[in-house]
Amino acid sequence: MDFKFTSEQSQLEDSARRFLKDQYSFDTYLQQLDADDQIDNARWQQMAELGWFGLPFAESTGGYDGSLVDTCLVTKEIGAALSIDPYIDRVLMPGKLLEYVDTDASKTLLSALIEGDTSIALGLYEESAHYDVSAPVSTLKNGRLNGKKHFVSHINDDKHDNKNKVIALVTHNGEHALVLVSLAQPGVATQSYRMLNGTRASSITFSDTEVTDKAILARGQAAHDAVEKVLDYSRVTECAYMYGAAKAVYEKTLEYARMRRQFGTSIGSFQVIQHYLVDMFIDLQQLESMLWMMAVKGESTDAITRKKAVSCGKNYFAKTAVLIAQQAIQIHGGIGVTEELDIGHHFRQITHLSLSNGDANFHLQRYIQCDQQEASND
Amino acid sequence: MNLDFTEAERAFQQDVRQWMAANIPPEVTERTARGEMLDKALQQRWEKKLGSKGWLAVTWPDAYGGPGWNATQRYIFDLERASAGAPAASPFGVSMVGPVLYSFGSEAQKSHYLPSILDGSTLWCQGYSEPNAGSDLASLKTKAVRDGDHYLVNGQKIWTTQAHWADMIFCLVRTDSEVKAQRGISFLLIDMKTPGIEIRPIRSIDGHHHLNEVFFNDVKVPVENLVGEEGMGWTIAKFLLTHERTTIAGVADTKRELERLKKTLKSTPSGMNASRWDDADCQRRVAELEIELTALEYTNFRTVAATDEGRPFGPESSGLKIKGTELQQKVSQAFVELGGPLSLTWDNDDEIGSTAFNRATRRYNFLRACTIYGGTNEIQKNVIAKMLLDL
Numbered sequence: 177m178d179f180k181f182t183s184e185q186s187q188l189e190d191s192a193r194r195f196l197k198d199q200y201s202f203d204t205y206l207q208q209l210d211a212d213d214q215i216d217n218a219r220w221q222q223m224a225e226l227g228w229f230g231l232p233f234a235e236s237t238g239g240y241d242g243s244l245v246d247t248c249l250v251t252k253e254i255g256a257a258l259s260i261d262p263y264i265d266r267v268l269m270p271g272k273l274l275e276y277v278d279t280d281a282s283k284t285l286l287s288a289l290i291e292g293d294t295s296i297a298l299g300l301y302e303e304s305a306h307y308d309v310s311a312p313v314s315t316l317k318n319g320r321l322n323g324k325k326h327f328v329s330h331i332n333d334d335k336h337d338n339k340n341k342v343i344a345l346v347t348h349n350g351e352h353a354l355v356l357v358s359l360a361q362p363g364v365a366t367q368s369y370r371m372l373n374g375t376r377a378s379s380i381t382f383s384d385t386e387v388t389d390k391a392i393l394a395r396g397q398a399a400h401d402a403v404e405k406v407l408d409y410s411r412v413t414e415c416a417y418m419y420g421a422a423k424a425v426y427e428k429t430l431e432y433a434r435m436r437r438q439f440g441t442s443i444g445s446f447q448v449i450q451h452y453l454v455d456m457f458i459d460l461q462q463l464e465s466m467l468w469m470m471a472v473k474g475e476s477t478d479a480i481t482r483k484k485a486v487s488c489g490k491n492y493f494a495k496t497a498v499l500i501a502q503q504a505i506q507i508h509g510g511i512g513v514t515e516e517l518d519i520g521h522h523f524r525q526i527t528h529l530s531l532s533n534g535d536a537n538f539h540l541q542r543y544i545q546c547d548q549q550e551a552s553n554d
Numbered sequence: 555m556n557l558d559f560t561e562a563e564r565a566f567q568q569d570v571r572q573w574m575a576a577n578i579p580p581e582v583t584e585r586t587a588r589g590e591m592l593d594k595a596l597q598q599r600w601e602k603k604l605g606s607k608g609w610l611a612v613t614w615p616d617a618y619g620g621p622g623w624n625a626t627q628r629y630i631f632d633l634e635r636a637s638a639g640a641p642a643a644s645p646f647g648v649s650m651v652g653p654v655l656y657s658f659g660s661e662a663q664k665s666h667y668l669p670s671i672l673d674g675s676t677l678w679c680q681g682y683s684e685p686n687a688g689s690d691l692a693s694l695k696t697k698a699v700r701d702g703d704h705y706l707v708n709g710q711k712i713w714t715t716q717a718h719w720a721d722m723i724f725c726l727v728r729t730d731s732e733v734k735a736q737r738g739i740s741f742l743l744i745d746m747k748t749p750g751i752e753i754r755p756i757r758s759i760d761g762h763h764h765l766n767e768v769f770f771n772d773v774k775v776p777v778e779n780l781v782g783e784e785g786m787g788w789t790i791a792k793f794l795l796t797h798e799r800t801t802i803a804g805v806a807d808t809k810r811e812l813e814r815l816k817k818t819l820k821s822t823p824s825g826m827n828a829s830r831w832d833d834a835d836c837q838r839r840v841a842e843l844e845i846e847l848t849a850l851e852y853t854n855f856r857t858v859a860a861t862d863e864g865r866p867f868g869p870e871s872s873g874l875k876i877k878g879t880e881l882q883q884k885v886s887q888a889f890v891e892l893g894g895p896l897s898l899t900w901d902n903d904d905e906i907g908s909t910a911f912n913r914a915t916r917r918y919n920f921l922r923a924c925t926i927y928g929g930t931n932e933i934q935k936n937v938i939a940k941m942l943l944d945l
């Protein structure tokens with residue numbers, strides 16, 4: 177057993193850290209929050225040049241065959257930097273979905289995504305689904321799609337060209353289907369808004385939108401399994417993001433406790449503050465352990481092992497990373513609850529991710545189901 | 555990164571598992587299944603069994619008769635020991651005074667004391683705490699005054715676990731009251747049969763007698779029983795605090811306890827339900843504990859891996875005692891609470907519903923102490939804070 181990184185992995189982590197330090201700051205973040213189009217083309221291009229777009233994909237599609245541990249090393253740094261560049265939502269998730277679908281058409285599309293020639297968002301969630309994507313109301317019938325998808329990442333109301341596509345999970349002939357739709361098509365309407373973490377997302381309405389057979393990427397069980405897998409993949413990378421954010425928050429808070437003076441001394445000299453900091457530190461160690469467990473088991477070929485490990489980890493992250501962020505605010509006092517300091521923004525990011533793609537309760541229930549399946553298989 | 559045991563480690567695990575299955579006395583596993591502790595005779599029988607295999611002092615280097623295992627092997631051993639239903643060896647001989655002796659003791663002390671710790675024939679207890687020296691251990695007052703080739707020891711120890719079982723006690727005593735408190739402390743080995751030693755039992759809330767007060771009245775201790783030099787006691791005590799962290803979290807026993815809880819819930823009929831397990835709240839409670847245990851287990855794995863790479867005290871290891879003891883308490887509390895009325899009985903001989911539930915409060919009550927002994931969790935946090943904040 178070892179928790180060591182290869183030298184390539186350490187280089188990847190270093191280069192991600194350096195890139196974000198050079199190209200991203202709290203000011204960058206604040207500007208990005210206010211922008212209508214939050215994808216900064218220049219920086220997005222640099223991320224592609226660093227090889228991040230191809231990182232976890234097969235060489236045959238133009239990728240580098242990286243593991244989930246590799247992508248976690250990158251997303252952890254993105255989280256630490258407070259960056260809202262949508263690497264998870266707009267590269268890892270669509271890319272992995274196309275990889276899991278594994279058809280000639282999906283591979284061609286994946287290559288284009290890796291090259292930066294196309295832009296794909298996923299439409300998985302619906303209004304009444306809660307976290308359960310297994311029964312989409314959106315329906316494809318006689319070549320026409322009707323329905324509405326919510327929380328589709330980084331879609332702007334004015335970016336409706338042919339390069340911008342969405343893959344939607346829909347019901348078709350009583351089973352699942354993954355369909356590719358261009359935002360420029362007739363019958364596609366978007367309504368964009370900001371999410372808790374400051375990113376822009378859209379609700380997309382399909383009204384008799386034309387979907388040819390060619391645009392159906394996967395059907396039935398294959399579509400369902402691909403979605404389940406991609407959700408698990410993103411959950412792990414989102415936990416890596418939360419870990420990076422929680423670590424940054426802890427380090428900044430430790431520094432603040434040293435520097436901030438009240439009653440003629442640093443607040444770090446008060447035992448109650450010391451014990452809060454120790455709690456944060458120990459929880460952070462536990463999060464790191466959980467992260468690498470998830471990153472390794474999250475790629476298990478056994479579906480129950482994968483699901484159980486991911487839900488175990490996400491449940492723990494959703495509770496514990498949030499706790500760290502809350503303690504950080506408490507130790508900062510008033511300045512901690514303002515938009516003027518990064519601490520409060522990290523808190524929003526962590527809260528956001530704790531509630532996306534399944535909250536603590538959803539994953540607890542899923543963990544219990546996996547445990548039952550395991551027990552009945554024994 | 556690789557989170558699996560190697561083939562050799564899995565083979566080792568099989569060996570240990572087979573040995574445990576064949577050698578743990580059935581009375582031991584029966585008691586564990588009911589959630590009970592062993593009495594002196596049974597505990598010692600079990601320890602001698604381990605000793606005969608050379609598996610009692612598992613942390614010792616092979617030069618001193620240990621098995622020479624690395625941290626991964628020690629961890630695997632502990633897992634198999636616990637899941638087979640046997641308690642760990644009493645720590646005072648094998649985990650405390652043994653390592654002190656082979657690290658600081660004279661050749662004569664090593665050859666005199668180590669063999670009978672290795673085979674489980676001599677039982678030890680730890681005499682550190684005093685009525686007015688608990689967390690503030692350096693303020694201890696029990697005095698040892700040099701008198702020719704003897705020390706004359708006077709004073710009182712308290713909370714001395716298993717003093718009534720022990721052949722020997724290792725004590726921190728004050729040999730110098732002129733210097734700074736820590737510098738005046740020495741480490742002394744005392745035969746429990748020496749005249750002038752008196753033991754008074756203290757019953758704890760689990761209903762058992764583990765704890766004692768030990769009084770010293772002009773107790774004559776030969777000078778050759780001093781370990782190291784006069785004034786080195788504090789250094790030795792601090793050495794012990796950082797000695798072994800690979801099993802300090804108690805993961806192996808907590809794992810076994812959670813399994814035992816699950817099994818008990820599944821086999822206990824309940825009202826309209828086939829079993830307590832059909833109650834969704836039971837499943838939730840157990841799942842949440844299992845998830846916490848997973849986090850602790852992987853933190854423990856990181857510590858084990860780092861130890862085998864020669865970095866035994868990385869940041870990941872600092873919280874093991876705190877998180878580990880908190881979880882021991884939570885699991886034992888869940889056992890009590892999920893048993894409901896079945897947990898209210900105390901000393902019934904006939905099983906009511908489930909003996910495991912009938913006895914659950916014993917362990918729960920006992921484990922209220924685990925966040926207190928071995929340095930309270932508050933003191934642990936003070937120490938870690940010092941390190942984090944560079945105070």
Ligand SMILES: Cc1cc2nc3c(=O)[nH]c(=O)nc-3n(C[C@H](O)[C@H](O)[C@H](O)COP(=O)(O)OP(=O)(O)OC[C@H]3O[C@@H](n4cnc5c(N)ncnc54)[C@H](O)[C@@H]3O)c2cc1C
Nearest residue numbers: 680681682683688689713714715923926927928929930932
């Ligand atoms: C079951 C059991 C077995 C034991 N076995 C042994 C044994 O075999 N040999 C032995 O020598 N001792 C033994 N002990 C004693 C144990 O080490 C002490 O109980 C422990 O060190 C705490 O000391 P105390 O009980 O005097 O509590 P106190 O030191 O009086 O502490 C009381 C409370 O104050 C808190 N506190 C104290 N100082 C601080 C501080 N600086 N900052 C913040 N909080 C503080 C503590 O955390 C605790 O909550 C045992 C104890 C128990 C419960």
